[in-house]
Amino acid sequence: MDRRAFLTTLAGTSLAAITPEAVLAASAAANPAWALAVGDIEADLAPRGLRLIHGRAPKGLAGTLYRNGPAKFRRGPGAPAHWFDGDGLVRAFRIGDGKASLAGKFVDTFKRRQDAKFGALVGPGFAATATAGATVRNSDDSNAANTALLPIGGELLALWEQGSPIALDLETLATKGPKTYAPDLAHMPFLAHPRIEPNGRVWNLGVAGHRALVWTLKADGSLEKTGMLELPRASYIHDFTATARSLVIVLQPWIQDKPVQPFAASMSWRPELGTQVLVVDKNDFSKRRLYDLPAFFAFHLGDAWEEADGTIRFDACTEADASFAARGGSQITALKMPDTQVTRLSFITLDADGKGSLEVTALPAEFPKTDPRFAGHGRMKTMVNTVGGGPAKPFLQGVAVSDWRTGKADVFDFGPDHCAEEHLFAPRPGSSRELDGWLVGTSLNLKARATELHVFDASRVSSGPLCSWRADVPLPVGFHGCWV
Amino acid sequence: MFNRSAHALLAACLLTAIAVVNAPHAEAQEPGEVSVTFSGITAPKGALFVGLYDSEAAFAGGQPAQGYQLAVTGPSVATAIKGLKPGRYAIKVYHDIDGDGRMNTNAFGIPTEPYAASNNAPSTMGPPAWADAVFEVGADGATQTIGID
Ligand SMILES: [Fe+2]
Numbered sequence: 001m002d003r004r005a006f007l008t009t010l011a012g013t014s015l016a017a018i019t020p021e022a023v024l025a026a027s028a029a030a031n032p033a034w035a036l037a038v039g040d041i042e043a044d045l046a047p048r049g050l051r052l053i054h055g056r057a058p059k060g061l062a063g064t065l066y067r068n069g070p071a072k073f074r075r076g077p078g079a080p081a082h083w084f085d086g087d088g089l090v091r092a093f094r095i096g097d098g099k100a101s102l103a104g105k106f107v108d109t110f111k112r113r114q115d116a117k118f119g120a121l122v123g124p125g126f127a128a129t130a131t132a133g134a135t136v137r138n139s140d141d142s143n144a145a146n147t148a149l150l151p152i153g154g155e156l157l158a159l160w161e162q163g164s165p166i167a168l169d170l171e172t173l174a175t176k177g178p179k180t181y182a183p184d185l186a187h188m189p190f191l192a193h194p195r196i197e198p199n200g201r202v203w204n205l206g207v208a209g210h211r212a213l214v215w216t217l218k219a220d221g222s223l224e225k226t227g228m229l230e231l232p233r234a235s236y237i238h239d240f241t242a243t244a245r246s247l248v249i250v251l252q253p254w255i256q257d258k259p260v261q262p263f264a265a266s267m268s269w270r271p272e273l274g275t276q277v278l279v280v281d282k283n284d285f286s287k288r289r290l291y292d293l294p295a296f297f298a299f300h301l302g303d304a305w306e307e308a309d310g311t312i313r314f315d316a317c318t319e320a321d322a323s324f325a326a327r328g329g330s331q332i333t334a335l336k337m338p339d340t341q342v343t344r345l346s347f348i349t350l351d352a353d354g355k356g357s358l359e360v361t362a363l364p365a366e367f368p369k370t371d372p373r374f375a376g377h378g379r380m381k382t383m384v385n386t387v388g389g390g391p392a393k394p395f396l397q398g399v400a401v402s403d404w405r406t407g408k409a410d411v412f413d414f415g416p417d418h419c420a421e422e423h424l425f426a427p428r429p430g431s432s433r434e435l436d437g438w439l440v441g442t443s444l445n446l447k448a449r450a451t452e453l454h455v456f457d458a459s460r461v462s463s464g465p466l467c468s469w470r471a472d473v474p475l476p477v478g479f480h481g482c483w484v
Numbered sequence: 485m486f487n488r489s490a491h492a493l494l495a496a497c498l499l500t501a502i503a504v505v506n507a508p509h510a511e512a513q514e515p516g517e518v519s520v521t522f523s524g525i526t527a528p529k530g531a532l533f534v535g536l537y538d539s540e541a542a543f544a545g546g547q548p549a550q551g552y553q554l555a556v557t558g559p560s561v562a563t564a565i566k567g568l569k570p571g572r573y574a575i576k577v578y579h580d581i582d583g584d585g586r587m588n589t590n591a592f593g594i595p596t597e598p599y600a601a602s603n604n605a606p607s608t609m610g611p612p613a614w615a616d617a618v619f620e621v622g623a624d625g626a627t628q629t630i631g632i633d
Binding site: 135 | 581582607
């Protein structure tokens with residue numbers, strides 16, 4: 001079209017229709033109300049105070065809520081591939097003397113540096129294919145360090161799934177670099193969901209197809225041992241659980257059966273195979289039992305325990321299939337409503353006689369957490385995000401404590417303006433009773449365009465937060481954290 | 485997420501140590517001379533195993549036309565490869581940090597010792613490509629600075 005034709009065309013449309021309101025309405029239609037939840041953060045967050053907007057901080061509560069999650073998704077011409085492929089931003093919410101503050105730093109990964117140098121998303125990821133010319137010599141060259149945090153050995157480890165933990169300074173959040181526990185363990189995968197015994201010993205898996213490296217770290221953060229575990233199928237494993245005696249590995253029927261890139265495209269949903277659970281003795285990997293359950297998909301599990309008669313119990317946040325992992329996470333960063341169903345809290349029981357059962361409850365639930373002092377042992381309570389997740393907004397907006405004994409949940413709903421994030425347990429000083437203390441967690445307030453920090457009495461969640469603070473910035477919805 | 489077979493191929497392409505050539509970096513090159521500097525070394529120990537290849541097939545997994553073992557004592561190593569016929573060449577190098585004479589991999593087949601190629605040809609989930617690594621040696625020789633860390 002030449003310039004004259006262009007001008008004629010423009011004149012033919014009614015310029016009067018281009019009002020600020022019309023422009024706003026058009027951009028609102030393009031960007032859903034929850035777009036902030038997957039917005040880009042461009043720079044580190046200098047330490048700043050948070051404004052108390054409700055209540056008063058409980059006496060005795062002091063510590064830091066560290067949280068991790070992807071916060072830089074878009075660079076250059078291409079569209080982001082998946083929610084899981086953004087750069088990890090580590091946030092420190094510090095609480096003490098009734099006040100709260102926030103600081104944040106991106107993990108200084110090879111991936112982030114390389115993407116910045118190219119001015120584009122060039123590395124491979126969960127659903128991203130490597131661009132020709134990108135340097136990807138090993139798994140840590142694509143490590144986004146964006147999923148979880150493990151405080152151990154005087155450091156904060158930023159965890160991904162397919163590569164090494166990346167060590168950060170607990171105070172400054174400055175990146176020290178990837179952890180290599182031994183030369184032959186360089187670039188080995190390390191899941192974002194280690195299981196921590198109450199004595200501080202850490203168990204974790206690093207998964208590649210049919211094989212899993214079993215990591216054991218001492219409470220001081222040094223390597224105790226590793227071992228190799230053969231798996232009956234090449235399931236996608238994001239999380240596993242453990243009792244005091246056993247590793248409990250859920251093998252869902254999202255199975256790697258195609259040698260193609262990217263990772264998500266190498267997997268197939270095979271519901272006819274059902275979900276299996278492999279139980280392995282921590283001290284003797286040859287002692288193993290395999291349970292069959294109906295097909296389900298789960299990212300996250302609760303801590304497991306074993307009863308006197310050998311029955312193993314744990315909870316899981318289950319969905320009907322792998323559509324969120326396969327497609328939903330890509331739709332979210334494209335600001336489209338994902339075609340996925342609600343994730344629900346489920347109870348799984350593995351009988352000593354080899355029979356397994358799955359009970360799916362009505363409670364929408366994700367990000368299950370428990371009192372860490374009871375990990376691997378009998379417990380009754382599970383904290384989750386809940387309420388919502390329906391067609392209006394692909395994020396949950398409430399928080400709950402669910403009780404195994406009563407089957408009831410103590411729920412608080414932040415309301416439709418909020419995207420709730422993982423809440424963690426902070427024990428009341430001097431008490432050792434399960435979940436006697438506070439829930440500490442965050443939400444993204446879409447209306448106020450700000451991230452908020454909340455504290456609940458763990459025994460009265462439905463009464464609402466004891467106090468809430470508001471930051472001067474909206475941070476995208478993150479994944480996992482820790483309370484130190 | 486990672487292409488293991490491609491890396492196994494790279495690791496299998498062991499370079500035979502032929503001679504230790506630790507010549508200083510030449511200021512002015514003689515005809516048929518390639519002046520090479522390996523830089524960015526983070527573990528100042530062990531040796532670089534360097535292969536010079538004169539064909540795409542050899543580069544992809546065959547024998548190098550010439551091989552060198554260069555001791556590492558600092559952040560960079562310089563050498564000069566002399567007496568080359570004019571033509572097209574490419575270099576592959578790995579850093580044998582632990583001195584066991586092979587390029588180590590972890591239990592899942594991922595290289596655990598640094599490697600690189602001429603022109604700093606990228607390794608994109610597999611070995612560097614000949615097309616990216618190839619360089620011309622003419623009457624004035626050639627110069628290569630290869631980062632390896
Ligand atoms: Fe997770």
